[in-house]
Amino acid sequence: MIYNLIIKFLYMLLNLIYLLVVLLGLICIYVFLITYKSNSRNNTYIIFLLLLIVLKFFLEIVFNFNKEWKPNFSFAPFFMVAYPATFLYFKSLVLNIKRYNYKEILHFISPIFVGSINQINNNYNFLGDYSTLIFLIFFILFSLFYTFSSFLLLKKQVWNQNSNIGLINKQNNLIYKWTLILFSITFIATVRIYFSIYYEFNHEGLISSKNFLWISALLWIVIFSYLLYNPDIFLGFNALYKKIELQKNKTFSLLEVWILNHDVKINNKQDELLKEKIVPDLLNNLKEIENLVLFKNCFRNQKITQKEFAENLNIPKSHVNFIFKYHSKISFNEFKKIIRVYDAINLIESGYLKLNTLNALAEKVGFSSYNPFFTSFKEITGLSPHKYIKELQFK
Structure with missing residues (x-):
């Protein structure tokens, strides 16, 4: 009896944490939408990224409240688009560019394609026993590529910025701290997914990467709180010009x-x-x-x-x-x-x-x-x- 009450309490606490992520994420998205015209290209990617995070935790709340509902659709592979979205956000952060390069859409083709193949395979199992291994290898390579690309980009163009003008240096330091925090948390979240996959593979056999999701939830609460505490980030680099x-x-x-x-x-x-x-x-x-x-x-x-x-x-x-x-x-x-x-x-x-x-x-x-x-x-x-x-x- 006591054990069941503790389990129910933990589930309720988990849902409250997920709900807090959703609410803070929606507030941040609203603020980004307000400043959208000031930095539309940059804000498009961060809004897209935040929408993905909000959607992910909203779905977790829905699934937790209705455990009997099992949709014939796998959402997880499609969330890989968060990696190119994060990279493109970092890439556009330092630039005051108002026009879009539609070639950047190519970054999202492979995760959408793999997610679609995964969904078809769930229905017809045409890849056989190797399907899980194939998708795991793709995810690991894909996430490592964009994580490493983001690191090199930030190290070269953001983390080495310096100015003798205090006002400019203050802005540079703000963006430095923000990108360092966002990159660190996305890196930790990726490591969390790796551990979750390893744990599920050895204990449950069903790969969903949902174990230890509360860690990612707490990390995103930190991100959203930091954004709201430092609204100048919404303007991006060259904030004084903007x-x-x-x-x-x-x-x-x-x-x-x-x-x-x-x-x-x-x-x-x-x-x-x-x-x-x-x-x-x-x-x-x-x-x-x-x-x-x-x-x-x-x-x-x-x-x-x-x-x-x-x-x-x-x-x-x-x-x-x-x-x-x-x-x-x-x-x-x-x-x-x-x-x-x-x-x-x-x-x-x-x-x-x-x-x-x-x-x-x-x-x-x-x-x-x-x-x-x-x-x-x-x-x-x-x-x-x-x-x-x-x-x-x-x-």
Whole structure:
């Protein structure tokens, strides 16, 4: 009697864990759908991946509540599409590409084909006694290939990203931690499946990979919670560029740059006196700065100085110094660098390079030559200009 009660309690607890995975997954999918247009190509793959996870655990809840229902259909092999979906999500994470490469559909053909063959074999058993072994070998090779490919991709293009600009480095560190956590958990989940298959093969003879599924459920709860706690992940890499685009024409486009708090700590008496003059009109000055750099493109002037910048704003240079000292997370020179790279990306995506060279682009946005443009572009976007253009053309 007590044993039966314990078993029922454990089943109920298991279903509650699965239900929590489903609910958190649906919330994450909803948030991704809200930000879909800001990063549609990237978000498509992560939404697809999360839908697969939600569907998997929803089916487990259904099966647990109705153990007598045994559909004449095997869902498990089709969930292998999660591996290429994860790889393609990682692949698209670092790029701000809006167009789709429909050749990527080829990644999903083999798991769908094998899943279909598995279903036909369940009905007609045309593969005989070797069917289980064939499908196991395919699954192991398939999962290892995409797991290893994801590891190489992340190690090369994400985990080695670094920048001297604190604001950019903060974003890079966020994506680094996110991809490391997601990759680690998908790797652990894959190992869990291997152990489950081994256990079932030696104890039950029926391969379903459902044993120890609660481990995967707990891991996905961690993933979903991390996503909701760090919403900037929904924007992906180059988040600052995307945020500027999303917030353009709103009150502030560069919210990630500015410190709007009026009660900043002042270092000296001279700055205390300046604060009394600047703070009352701070928001208007920040709006004017954004208008000057984003819409009037004042930084296309290669030789513009902080004094000339202040003259364009019709405020003293000391006020500009104060703003970038106390109300900006980056220096004036870093600010110029970011805006010029942002300007370059806009021109690239507008087709500027169809009639012009990269050297011309570098000079157009305000760099003195190609070399500092190359260094700044790679530091801020994580890609060289040639690599960025190549990826843009390829996609």
